[in-house]
Amino acid sequence: MTDLSAPIKQDVVTMEAHSPGLALRSLVIGLTAFLTVVDLFATQAILPSLTRHYGVTPAAMGFAVNASTFGMAVAGLVVGFFSPHIDRRAGILLSLTLLAIPTSLLASAPDLVVFTALRVAQGLCMASAFALTLAHLGEQCSAMDAGSAFAAYITGNVASNLVGRLISAAVADGLGLAWNFYFFAGLNLAGAALVYLTIQRVRPMHAVIPAASPFSATIAHWRDRRLRAAFGIGFCILFAFIGTFTFVNFVLVRPPLSLGMMDLGLVYLVFLPSIVTTLLAGRVAARLGTRPTIWSALTVAGLGLPLMLAPHLGAVLAGMVLVGVGTFFAQAAATGFVGQAATDNRGIASGTYLACYFGGGLVGTAVLGRLFDAFGWQACVAGVGVALALAALLAFALKP
Secondary structure, X not given: OOOOOOOEEOOOOOOOOOOOOHHHHHHHHHHHHHHHHHHHHHHHHHXXXXXXXXXXXXXXXXXXXXXXXXXXXXXXXXXXHHHHHXXXXXXXXXHHHHHHHHHHHHHHOOOHHHHHHHHHXXXXXXXHHHHHHHHHHHHHOOHHHHHHHHHHHHHHHHHHHHHHHHHHHHHHHHXXXXXXXXXXXXXXXXXXXXXXXXXXXXXXXXXXXXXXXXXXXXXXXXXXXXXXXXXXXXXXXXXXXXXXXXXXXXXXXXXXXXXXXXHHHHHHHHHHHHHHHHHHHHHHHHHHOHHHHHHHHHHHHHHHHHHOOOOOHHHHHHHHHHHHHHHHHHHHHHHHHHHHHOOOOHHHHHHHHHHHHHHHHHHHHHHHHHHHXXXXXXXXXXXXXXXXXXXXXXXXXXXX
């Protein structure tokens, strides 16, 4: 992701006090990212169990679980607007502490409406902490250190997709659905504690107030053909990603694959290659250009779609690997492009991109869920393919 802070005048540069070496600092940053967004997709690993628990359709449960993306979209936009006026450390601490409340309440949500509202609240808290941490890193890291810091943060984000699902499946299988949410609430508080110990108070940074209002700056960004295309690509990427990794769970637990709960969690080791490949996206985009990088990544994701229609577990897993690698890689390239293309008001540009990105996830859940319920997995995969193709077409506008 790109820096969400406005241009600043820095009185002092103070990095995390407990990171004397690059390796330790990277570990702390990656762990912070992991604990910030671990709730976002972890619940997808227990979707079949939640569907049975609430007695609803896969589409309805998928929409409820992914309603957090609505909160993420709203919070990303709001924090982008007001980022220069928010104290980083206090905002991150408050967001992660408050996140534990809806997470724990999910354990006793009486119906799907309450469950959905609590997931939206989770998204609001996660995105606020996520955006403010990126802003903090952008302000506190030197140009030399920024690359490794953001790489560590992105790696922690990707790792949360894998480890969060494994944890969720294991805890739900061993202790039940309620304890799954209590456990994740504990992780939220652990994230707040980590931030308290590692992000030190810094002297105020005086934001340069832009001449244009946030609304005017947003309109200007939407008028920029390149940024408009990047926003659309972000929308399509999460549309495709969520459509794939939400509804494939139901395919995996049904015949002929018939996986159990713990096996379903282990399936998400398919994200392991993405942890490595995503770190290379910046270098590849710098060498090949953003458009070829995104086209290549989307092609890789597209090659995985027919494999996921096969009746054999090995083919389905290979398809999931390709979709994960391709979408994460394209996402990293697109967010990097937004940071370069937005010459001013980058906080607002990044917030707008995040809003479009997570909005795509919410729409993808709704649209592809309907396709899945009405026409089956094949129609859902076809919808994912359309989203990837649209993203590839939008990439034509991403001129240097």
